Amino acid sequence: MRHLALTYKIKRFAGxxxxxxxRYRGGxxxxxxxxxxxxxxxAEVLNDFVNKHDIQTVIEFGCGDGNQLALANYPSYIGLDVSPYIIEQCKHQFANDQSKSFYVYHSKAFVDHAQLFRAELSLSLDVIFHLIEDxxxxxxxxxxxDAAEKYVIIYSSNFDKRTMPHVLHREFSKWVAIHRPDWALIEHIPNRYPWNPRDKQNTSHSEFFIYTQTRV
Incomplete structure (x- = not known):
């Protein structure tokens, strides 16, 4: 029955x-x-990495509501998100912070041949398993x-499983191996609070995967 219920919810999922x-417009x-x-x-892991590697520019694909960003210490930051509403909220939240810029991101309407959206570090935090469409x-x-000049940091699960209409875990490391063979995993940091199905509000499937380009 649980499988049938999930199948029904998936069919009704709008994208x-x-x-x-x-979700954001609804509060x-x-x-x-x-x-x-x-x-x-x-924030502890990311701020330490930025400081240790003297990162000056950061771009994040999926900046969200800004709560995570409020804990960040980045010299210069570009945040992109699919939600125009939440970009508007971030614009107001960080209105007095000239080091941060925000843009609406649409994967099918994003062409950057001029490489305007580039940074030393490109981030994806708790986003990949929310990308349902292949x-x-x-x-x-x-x-x-493509946006990364030196490093890519992904914080996500890394296995294949559909668990909710808006959650599709993906073994993204396979994508990297096939489509970005010139990028190497240099560090893997397990979650300090690993997933516990009996404590969903305080644990996570996500872990840190840090990549760098092996040849230019």
Missing amino acids: SSSFWEE GQSGVGSYNHLAAFK DIYHAYMTHLF
Whole structure:
């Protein structure tokens, strides 16, 4: 019965972009991973990496509601998101911070031959398993890596499984191996609060995967 219920919900699912726009407009937030101890863990890892590697520019594909970003120490930051509503909210939240810029992202209407959207570090935090459509997933991964001058950091699950209408876990490392063979995994950081199905609000499937380009 649970499988049939999930199948029914999947058939009614309107799509990744619509889901997040409706969620944010309805007063929802980015999710438990962007709040409290999970957000603090992510910020600790990311701020340490940026400081250690003297990163000056960061771009994030899926900036969300800005709660995670509020914990970040990035010299210069570009945030992209599929939700126009949440970009408007981030614009107001960080109105006095000249180091941050925000843009609406549409994977099918994003062409950057001029390489305007580039940074030393390209980020994807708790996003990949929300990309339900295969074409959107492929475009997103392409843009994520194309935007990186030195490093890509992905914080996500890395296995294949559909668990909810808006959640499709993907073994993204296979995509990287096939489509970006010149990028190598240099560090894997397990979650400090690994997934526990009996404590869903305080644990996560996501882990850190840090890539760098092996040849230019």
